[in-house]
Amino acid sequence: MLKLKPKILSLSRISTEIRFSSQWIKASSSSTSDDINVEKLFVEKDVQKLLTDLTEIDLEHKVFRPRRTSIQQRSHFALMTEERLEKTRERMRDEARRFLQFVPVKEPREESIQILAKDAELKDFDSSKFIFTDITFDATDQDRTVVVREPNGTLRTANPEEHDRMNRTYYQKPNRPINPPPLFTDPYLKDALDKNEHEFVLDWACWFYEPDDPAYVRLSQLIFDRINESNKFYVITSTRHFGPFTFYLALNDNIPKLLNYFGGLGKLADCANLVRLQKAVRPDWRVTIAQGDSDEKIVKDFMKQNGRFRDQITDLLAFINTGKVKSEQELEKNSGVRERVGGRLDNRKARITSANIRGDDGPLGDLSKEYSVKVVKSEGSGDAEGIERKVEGRGKGRWRSRQRNNDDDKKD
């Protein structure tokens, strides 16, 4: 066994280096060369930087939206100064950055096996295969040595399925069932995606599969394709899947719809970053980007040189030409969906501020038309003064409103 080990290791190293065409590049878009190392490209510094810049951090509605927790727990309340609040928010933003760490883009595992030895004298030693698994402390699930002795005497490395089974046998993952859930196959998957549960499905897939599992790669590509088809980019923005998603689109030369989405929101910098990303991923792309080009120039150049996408990027064109962001109505519809994505609506009372204390949405409601509110500034830290709001009533109903109108007239 000790003699064998270096041999096995070297074999596995070779297998990772020799890659044929990538699974992440679709055949339809493979007009360019196939020798791109996708895994390496994804972790390149400038690509990662562009992807991180493209992933906005929406704390309120996406990253830290209200979720169901396993244990019901009451919310905490604290008293904070402005500085303290800002510091806490900054910490939450750091936390969000950690949450939004991208799911790695990996090539699916090799299915091939290596034959290590053929010992004809061991033929028919038993009616079953014998599997030998390395369960030493420092062996991880990825690089664990698993070899199989076939009944005909051949000794070979295990295929991925056997490898997984042995991992599962010796190192169980709690609550991870053996069979993949039906949600990952179509009638149920379609239902889930119709309900905008893309993030949930992708998260579950991440948890269920390893990122280099062929099934995971297939599933995530399927979901990415459907998002791109149905223009539902808002379901995946500000999640940890947005990086791989954008990378996948750029790799397959399929960015116009996403560009259009950014254009509709009036995000010119994101548009330019997306074009830059495409260029970084596909250096042989026809669009040329100079070092010091402004965002607007990059986007305009892209539009000039890709006239064939003209009907796909109407919103972007409208934004560039007239500066018009997508209409209010559409945004509202969009945000409605957003809230539904976010879970339960927040139906608490609006916060009272000095701006709304006199209005209809203040504490007085409709009565604010009849009564005027005076806020008295107290000095220092009032101990037991409580609230220092004086409600001044000068009369009721019609008479009062008439008088007030007169006052207003005098002012004018």
Next chain:
Amino acid sequence: MRRSGPELWKTLTSVSKSGQKKGRRNTRQPVRPLNRFYRIGSSPMKVEFAGLNAPMRFKEEEGLMAIGEQTEDEIRDSLGGIRKILEEKDTGKKKRNREKLHPMERGFSGTQLVGQKLGAPPPVDGVDFDDFETYCLEVKRTSNMTNVFGRVHTMSALVVTGNGRGLAGYAVGKAPIHRTTTAIINGMGMASRKIFHVELHEGRTIYQDFYAECRNTRVFAQRRPRGFGLTCHPRLIKICEAIGIKDIYVKVEGSTKNYLALTHAFVTGLLNQETHQQLAERKGLHVVEMSPSRHFLPQIVASPISTELKTEETLEALDRLNLDDFYGEGRYPLRKPKALPFFSNLEGHLDARWRKHPFRNQESTMIRLIADNMVPRWTRDARAAWAEQRNERMTTGVEPIPLGIGLSHVVKKKED
């Protein structure tokens, strides 16, 4: 000597003054309504007395008395008549045909009004309480010594009314003895005149944990998350329902049976709360909510309007205190671990647990098999069919037979 009926009855029923003191009242016979059973003049022989149960006769030859003709049935009826009347009359207690209340509408105990929903109090001065609901928390007999009447008993009822949106009131209603309903109605009227308003956090729970006391009753109330429900003393559940509190945990220590003190302590605690806006004004700081469902993302709930916002330099040590500690006044309810049942260490129980041990994973396996669509339903037939199918697949070689270390051997049946 002739005596009237009442005079004769008096000889049977009356008790002398000294006899009353010795408790002979209960041994006396009650006045029986004899005319219900024996109509004057009626008899098994149907004797007709002229002027009594037969028309007056004025002719001499007819006589004052005659025996009337009877059929067989009439004789039988007259003989069994008394028995029939006695049977019809219910022996023992009075039978009441009360309508059965729905379990959610029942009160604390039996058919008593205490704890039941009593509806809205009557309108006062043109103000109607349509959306109010009233609960009676307690009816008791109180007594007072007077020099004229001696011990005088009074019914007293503790009543809470509220509209479930923060408005509520409670009062004690009184009435003479045995007039329970009157006492409750009086209490309702008074409670509707003593309305107070409680600010509710998110319209469902209290703003902060509080401690309140009245006499020997100590109340520790705690804010709880949405959907927690009311976990408290049954009387406090009713008070919370009336006010509109939906999630709360209250621990009552000391006297838990002085319901008036309990109500008073709880309501005092509720009224002494401060809203987040008031807290922000008082402290001159933002009140920030950090919800676990949002991964403790800080969100401003209230910020001071009239006072200046403090900065880090002007903060005092008191302002840095944890809010929950700040309100508790240093008091915490006693937390007792739940006592184990008496049988937990008995030999038989331990033995039974050990016998169940092999089957501890059965339920999760069942769920897993059904979820993976291996077995359509968890019935004996369905499982047997599944086993049959697998057996067939393995014997025909479609599926490999699991063999190896730790698995039992396949032993072929002997052919006889």
